[in-house]
């Protein structure tokens with residue numbers, strides 16, 4: 001079993017248990033469930049920097065990145081830096097995140113928040129909305145076309161933006177459908193952890209222009225962004241490069257200043 005299979009197997013158990021403990025009716029009663037989402041896709045279209053900054057404490061590929069920060073300080077720092085949105089990892093076992101991180105970030109900032117999660121069940125979309133997300137991630141490597149369709153349409157009905165992540169052409173071809181807002185190319189292979197910006201470059205021309213193109217992972221300097229912009233990328237998802245510093249907001253501020 002590769003790491004992605006393990007994460008998904010654990011996620012299925014976690015979601016089954018949660019469904020027994022917290023019914024959707026309870027999630028739908030949350031004040032945040034009524035909140036109007038802010039579109040990340042719109043923000044990216046209007047921006048000339050397009051940074052989506054991530055809150056990530058640890059990961060299976062890098063183990064510990066930063067365990068000592070307060071998620072609300074990180075969120076405020078990113079917002080002040082002028083990022084287009086923030087990605088909040090909510091997986092606990094492999095990334096050290098939680099839904100509490102999401103709701104705390106929501107309380108601290110107004111910018112669009114992406115729930116970064118391994119989504120396999122519509123229950124997690126209702127959770128995302130109830131905990132203050134504006135955007136959800138769907139990962140083509142772990143979903144069939146029918147599942148992508150059902151989950152993305154459900155998310156759209158909840159008012160959420162959808163970012164669909166692919167890593168190769170086959171995943172891209174099976175995924176293209178009108179219920180997606182953004183297409184993300186993950187430069188990191190989630191099965192082997194190999195990283196290469198060439199993945200974004202090669203796949204860019206196969207992505208129809210009606211989707212906002214996002215390049216994800218392994219971006220650690222301005223040069224990488226300058227290299228990717230001519231391929232039509234409007235969004236850049238950056239985690240470790242900011243999170244490995246003592247002050248991710250300050251790092252993001254310097255990064256965006258240099259990029260402008």
Ligand SMILES: O=P(O)(O)OC[C@@H](O)[C@@H](O)c1c[nH]c2ccccc12
Pocket residue numbers: 054056116117139165186216217218219237238239240241
């Ligand atoms: O820390 P990086 O290399 O800048 O990567 C951020 C983000 O792209 C990465 O965390 C990510 C991309 N897709 C994912 C899916 C699940 C978990 C994590 C991810």
